Amino acid sequence: MKTLPELLAGDVIDAARCLLGRRLSSEIGGQVCAVVLTEVEAYGGEDDPASHGFRGRRTANASMFGAAGTLYVYRSYGMHWCMNVVTGPAGRAAAVLLRGARPVTGADVMSRRRGRSDHLADGPGKLAQALGVSGEQDGTTVYEGPVLLGLDVEAEGVVRADKRVGITRAMKRQWRFLLEEGPDVRD
DNA sequence: CGGTGGATTCTCT
DNA sequence: GAGAATCCACCGA
Numbered sequence: 001m002k003t004l005p006e007l008l009a010g011d012v013i014d015a016a017r018c019l020l021g022r023r024l025s026s027e028i029g030g031q032v033c034a035v036v037l038t039e040v041e042a043y044g045g046e047d048d049p050a051s052h053g054f055r056g057r058r059t060a061n062a063s064m065f066g067a068a069g070t071l072y073v074y075r076s077y078g079m080h081w082c083m084n085v086v087t088g089p090a091g092r093a094a095a096v097l098l099r100g101a102r103p104v105t106g107a108d109v110m111s112r113r114r115g116r117s118d119h120l121a122d123g124p125g126k127l128a129q130a131l132g133v134s135g136e137q138d139g140t141t142v143y144e145g146p147v148l149l150g151l152d153v154e155a156e157g158v159v160r161a162d163k164r165v166g167i168t169r170a171m172k173r174q175w176r177f178l179l180e181e182g183p184d185v186r187d
Numbered sequence: 188c189g190g191t192g193g194a195t196t197c198t199c200t
Numbered sequence: 201g202a203g204a205a206t207c208c209a210c211c212g213a
Contacts, residue, residue: 041194050194060209077195078207084194097194125195166194 004151005143007067008087012094013175015068015087016042017159019096020179023104023150024142027131028132033106035131036155037098041164042175043084045093049169053093061138071130071147073138080125081134085149087141099124099165099176101122102155157181 002010007018017040025034045050052061052074063086064072070086072095084095101121103110110130119129128134133147142149158180161173170171 028194043194055210058209074194075207077193077205079205080195082194099194119196123195164194167194 004149005069008085010161011086012044012096015085016096016175017177018053018153018177018187019085019098019149020177021153021155021157023154024098024101024131024147025105025150026131026133026145026147028124028137028146031106031109031132033109033131034104035077035101035127035166036104037101038179038181039098039100039122041097041099043095043097044178045088048094048173050164050171050173051093057093064095065091066139067141068106069141069143069149071133071137071142072141072179073133073135075135081128082124083133083137083147095111097124098127100178101127103130104171155181157180
């Protein structure tokens with residue numbers, strides 16, 4: 001069994017699959033909360049036309065070229081924040097977009113940040129908002145915080161692969177991975 | 188140097 | 201299911 005640092009240092013698709021079921025926690029603004037990741041997407045570097053790293057290093061995506069375990073946070077559609085965990089060797093620009101999660105602790109904190117009590121983290125923008133993540137956390141690492149990734153898998157389930165969401169290039173790649181827990185696994 | 192297009196979410200119909 | 205909200209780096213000229 002590989003350790004998390006070993007997994008993140010390796011192939012982005014392997015890393016993406018192995019992030020499912022892990023705990024993601026944050027301590028931001030004095031508030032602590034945690035979720036379990038249920039949906040992720042892999043993005044490559046210059047070989048992946050749908051990736052932010054495709055056209056090379058830019059001001060906004062610099063952290064994507066950082067070391068494995070770096071948090072890459074970007075603004076989406078001018079109003080949301082989305083976060084990625086960088087994988088592979090530094091300079092490689094591959095990362096796993098965290099698309100969705102199930103709240104486990106601090107649901108009250110997340111509800112307050114989200115302004116509602118349901119759909120707390122079932123989307124990339126929602127997940128970042130629920131955890132209080134913004135551009136300020138861009139470039140931090142998931143080993144040092146304030147956004148931390150659990151070293152162990154906490155939830156097992158069936159991993160389903162699907163097409164990535166919201167992109168217009170490289171639509172064919174099924175690099176989106178969902179964790180289907182429990183008995184009510186749907187298609 | 189201005190237009191444009193998003194790795195989205197919410198609300199209303 | 202469609203449309204609005206809302207920003208700015210990047211592209212093409």
